[in-house]
Amino acid sequence: MSSIQGKEIDKVVIACDAGMGSSVMVASQLAKRLKPYSVKVQHTPVNEIPADAKLVLCQASLVARAKKNSTAVVIGFQSFLGDPVFDRVEAAIRDGGSLDG
Template sequence: MKKIVIACNSGLGTSLMIRLNVEALMKELSVQAQIEHTDITSLDAYDADLIIGSSYVIESLHLAGTAELIGLEDITDRQHLKVRLMESGTLRDWFA
């Protein structure tokens, strides 16, 4: 199963808000994926294919895994999120 993890500093407000938007966009795009949200210190517990968060959170990550990272400049703009997802090589592979 494809896995998307949304991360923020505390794993509460920001990541939950982004998660709800990601879930809506995945449904719109007819992509089935397991979607979780968490704090940045717990990311290693997830075997994510795609990690999404605000740009400053994503830039601070030092992960050893192979997950693609997507940093959002505007975490409230659903259209910006959609554009960034459509630019994702990982997501494009899921359509193949």
Template sequence: MTTINGSAIKTLVVACDAGMGSSVMLAGQLRRQLKKNGVTVVHAAVAEIPVEADVIVTHQGLADRVRGVAPDTVIVSIQLFIGDPAVARLVSAIQTGSDVGE
């Protein structure tokens, strides 16, 4: 299992390919929540995930594709782009410096 300490996360990517806008809303929400922590939040298509990504948040249906693109990066798989408990745990881990894992 790949893990990273929340305090080491500098670039967080919200990856999507559905084009429904909810992933863009999540990226904006995370930008606001993590601004004080110095985390850059990027929204990207799965095929365009930047190499500097420390953590990738994506829908569970895309997780295998994301693993193929970024096999050594921590992937947080979610069911809902808005209100998913995994996102709340990720934000908490970044803010408290605790570990994040798949």
């Protein structure tokens, strides 16, 4: 299992599968939440995760594919709205702390 310190995060990648746009909504909402911390949020297909990605969030069913396509810390979420993963990420960035994936 890999981990990253919240203070090291300057970009979060939301990876998706060619879906209905729910992950675009997640990226937009997370971008608003992380803007005060100068953290960018990027949306990308799970098979095209950028090489410079340090933290990738994706639906739990895509975690294995994301890990196969990236060396970043990959954390899965269950729900597109209100999942505790998003709160954990914001808290780690805001307060410092470790995120494991």
